[in-house]
Amino acid sequence: MNLxxxxxxxxxxxxxxxxxxxxxxxxxxxxxxxxxxxxxxIAGIYVLLHAEFLAVTQIMVxxxxxxxxxxxxxxxxxxxxxxPLNVATARxxxxxxxxxxxxxxILYAIHSIAFSFSGIPAERVSNHVRNIGFQLMxxxxxxxxxxxxxxxISLIGAAVTAxxxxxx
Amino acid sequence: MxxxxxxxxxxxxxxxxxxxxxxxxxxxxxxMLLGIELMLNAANLNLVVFSYNGKMEGQLxxxxxxxxxxxxxxxxxxxxxxxxxxxxxxxxxxxxxxxEQR
Numbered sequence: 001m002n003l004x005x006x007x008x009x010x011x012x013x014x015x016x017x018x019x020x021x022x023x024x025x026x027x028x029x030x031x032x033x034x035x036x037x038x039x040x041x042i043a044g045i046y047v048l049l050h051a052e053f054l055a056v057t058q059i060m061v062x063x064x065x066x067x068x069x070x071x072x073x074x075x076x077x078x079x080x081x082x083x084p085l086n087v088a089t090a091r092x093x094x095x096x097x098x099x100x101x102x103x104x105x106i107l108y109a110i111h112s113i114a115f116s117f118s119g120i121p122a123e124r125v126s127n128h129v130r131n132i133g134f135q136l137m138x139x140x141x142x143x144x145x146x147x148x149x150x151x152x153i154s155l156i157g158a159a160v161t162a163x164x165x166x167x168x
Numbered sequence: 169m170x171x172x173x174x175x176x177x178x179x180x181x182x183x184x185x186x187x188x189x190x191x192x193x194x195x196x197x198x199x200m201l202l203g204i205e206l207m208l209n210a211a212n213l214n215l216v217v218f219s220y221n222g223k224m225e226g227q228l229x230x231x232x233x234x235x236x237x238x239x240x241x242x243x244x245x246x247x248x249x250x251x252x253x254x255x256x257x258x259x260x261x262x263x264x265x266x267x268e269q270r
Contacts, residue, residue: 012179019186019206028198035202038183042209045176051216054227054234061234066205066241073245074198077252087196088259099189106181115173128227135224147235154239161246 004048011044028074028085036067053129176217184210195259197248201241208237 018038022031039062046055078085136144183206190203212230219226255263 009175012175016179016182019183022202022206023186023190023193028196031199031202035205038206039209042213045213046216049176049216049220051219051227051230054216054230057231057234061238062205062209065238069241069245070198070201073248076249077198077258087194087199089193090195090261092193095189095192098192099185102188103181103185106184107178110174110177110181128224131224132227132231135228140228143232147232150239151235154243158242158246161243162249 008045008048011041011048014038015041015045026086028087029071031087032067032070032074035070036063039063039067050128053132173217176213180210180213180217183207183213195261197251197258197260198245200260201244201248204244205237205241208233 015038018034018041021034022038025031025034039058043055043058043063046052046058074085187203187206187210190206191200194200194203212233215226215230215233217226219230251263252258257263
């Protein structure tokens with residue numbers, strides 16, 4: 001049990017407990033902050049899995065972009081509707097049963113597969129960031145450009161949809 | 169090496185189930201968006217785990233999933249804000265009309 005394993009299991013347990021906290025907490029803002037904890041610990045796991053570029057993207061896009069959008073949305077909607085940030089829960093038993101059923105189904109599927117590998121190699125296999133850059137500009141250039149167009153379209157759509165708020 | 173692959177798969181399955189439970193039980197549209205983000209992250213974690221060995225396909229697929237998640241969050245939040253402005257409620261179950269009552 002060296003230091004890397006300790007960090008790995010720390011991030012793993014942190015992500016799991018943050019997710020459980022999201023399920024239990026009443027306030028939407030607290031749930032958004034717990035989601036941020038979960039996403040940052042998943043970014044730490046990505047670093048340990050030699051996916052550094054994806055870890056940086058996760059921190060910048062998720063923790064820096066999506067969470068800011070969601071927190072803006074929480075603030076704006078609580079101002080408009082004058083409602084407290086507390087969330088009611090309903091359908092507890094069907095929801096719990098569906099979640100537990102999904103969990104056991106996936107666990108059964110994991111156990112029924114015989115993996116040909118068991119652990120992550122400790123050393124770097126290759127230069128991953130350089131490799132991702134080459135592949136994005138050569139093989140995957142068409143999905144890359146289509147993703148850019150999709151981002152532009154969705155930003156225009158979101159701006160048009162939300163701009164109805166201004167004019168009465 | 170004790171950093172086992174199975175533990176990451178267990179974590180991914182756990183996060184996916186928690187996200188599904190959040191979507192079903194919470195009565196708030198923003199909370200449902202948070203659950204969707206959690207489920208997308210669980211899928212991403214699986215893709216990155218299976219692409220550890222010098223193969224880039226999983227990581228690139230996860231990258232495109234992140235881009236689509238950004239689009240989904242932006243459009244979803246715009247729709248939620250519009251919904252709040254119009255119906256003054258945060259509960260998706262209470263919104264049952266497509267047209268304004270005259």
